[in-house]
Amino acid sequence: MNFSELFKHSNQLCRLSPDGKCLVWSLEQPDWHCKIDEGSAGLIASRWSPDGRHILNTTEFHLRITVWSLCTKSVSYIKYPKACQQGIDFSKDGRYMALAERRDCKDYISIFVCSDWQLLRHFDTETQDLSGIEWSPSGCVLAVWDDCLEYKVLLYSLDGRQLSAFSAYEWSLGVKSVTWSPSSQFLAIGSYDQKVRILNHITWRKITDFDHLTTINNPKTVVYKEVEKRPTVGVQDLTFPLSEGISNSLFSTQSKYEVCQCPFSVRVVKPDKDRANPKLGIGMLAFSSDSRYLATKNDNMPYTIWIWDIQKMKLFVVMEHVATVRTFQWDPCHARLAICTGNSKVYIWSPAGCVSVQVPVEGNFPVLSLFWHSNGNSLVLLSKEHFCLCYLETAEES
Numbered sequence: 001m002n003f004s005e006l007f008k009h010s011n012q013l014c015r016l017s018p019d020g021k022c023l024v025w026s027l028e029q030p031d032w033h034c035k036i037d038e039g040s041a042g043l044i045a046s047r048w049s050p051d052g053r054h055i056l057n058t059t060e061f062h063l064r065i066t067v068w069s070l071c072t073k074s075v076s077y078i079k080y081p082k083a084c085q086q087g088i089d090f091s092k093d094g095r096y097m098a099l100a101e102r103r104d105c106k107d108y109i110s111i112f113v114c115s116d117w118q119l120l121r122h123f124d125t126e127t128q129d130l131s132g133i134e135w136s137p138s139g140c141v142l143a144v145w146d147d148c149l150e151y152k153v154l155l156y157s158l159d160g161r162q163l164s165a166f167s168a169y170e171w172s173l174g175v176k177s178v179t180w181s182p183s184s185q186f187l188a189i190g191s192y193d194q195k196v197r198i199l200n201h202i203t204w205r206k207i208t209d210f211d212h213l214t215t216i217n218n219p220k221t222v223v224y225k226e227v228e229k230r231p232t233v234g235v236q237d238l239t240f241p242l243s244e245g246i247s248n249s250l251f252s253t254q255s256k257y258e259v260c261q262c263p264f265s266v267r268v269v270k271p272d273k274d275r276a277n278p279k280l281g282i283g284m285l286a287f288s289s290d291s292r293y294l295a296t297k298n299d300n301m302p303y304t305i306w307i308w309d310i311q312k313m314k315l316f317v318v319m320e321h322v323a324t325v326r327t328f329q330w331d332p333c334h335a336r337l338a339i340c341t342g343n344s345k346v347y348i349w350s351p352a353g354c355v356s357v358q359v360p361v362e363g364n365f366p367v368l369s370l371f372w373h374s375n376g377n378s379l380v381l382l383s384k385e386h387f388c389l390c391y392l393e394t395a396e397e398s
Helices: 244-251
Strands: 012-016 022-026 033-036 045-048 054-058 064-069 075-079 088-090 096-103 106-113 118-124 130-135 141-146 153-157 162-166 175-180 186-191 195-200 206-211 222-229 254-260 282-287 293-298 304-309 314-320 327-330 337-340 345-350 353-358 369-372 378-382 387-391
Touching (some): 096 130, 130 175, 141 175, 195 282, 282 327, 304 337
Antiparallel strands (some): 012 022, 022 033, 096 106, 106 118, 141 153, 222 254, 304 314, 327 337, 345 353, 369 378, 378 387
């Protein structure tokens, strides 16, 4: 279930029904609804276009992508979409769509104009098994990376020219995650060797790499460690009964961050290298909205968030949690990071410090994912069956 990108303008909601149909509702006009049926081709994925007026449906076995217009009821078909980790991406301004394709055992990229879905460029890529694509925020460069079996990152211009190719090593598991800085000046590449490599936008060469070591020795690095504290008085010790919601909020396990001295040993989980997709390497990374900080997670150090200072190109903060970090996301307007670990708490970090906040809801509410509002003043926290809106106090309110 997802809202259109321009929710403020279209106010439409889309979801996949159990029988493989795409259902669309309007929140402004409750009587209006739409059902899209792909027929025998089936349906495995559905997403909005940036303008909120088209729906892109991917059929079973990735036979095609169908573009449905909610305004004109017209239909467009795109053949040969590739089934990969990140095979489709829109430019930030919503003008172009890049699509990874697989034809005759070879990878291709097609660039479409989103206003009329006409093909703008079509070119092949020097990849063995393309895994993902991502536009730079400026919309001028498209990053393409290969499957993890071969370390290769390619950079293409809008007209299909290859600007550069980067490979850090050979004969080992390669690229695991890629992200652009909001300024488009840096491209961060997370690898299975537990390093992040930073490329610059001028020469497309490596500026530096960030290694995730098991021991933090630099005394200038701030290390936060989550410490749990259980209540000294339990519900059974009270002489009067409490409702479930009050008892959960008052007597649940509290936690706070403590500053630790260096050297500090990071908790490490040894991956099973005999199994596919081992929990190893940089699985998540994201830049802050001002491109000042980069947050990373090393999958075989699943309890820890690493925050790097991009201006100084060095490690700034390490945050170790009691439970495994599920996800994190930067505030779209401020240098503020929200983290969840699957428990009933949300963790917030900023350069001023960090805090652990208990979600004040009735019953158990494990936070499995979270998303910021575009103005940065609120968060939506998602559990398996419920969600909670979290509002942050602004300077004017305080």
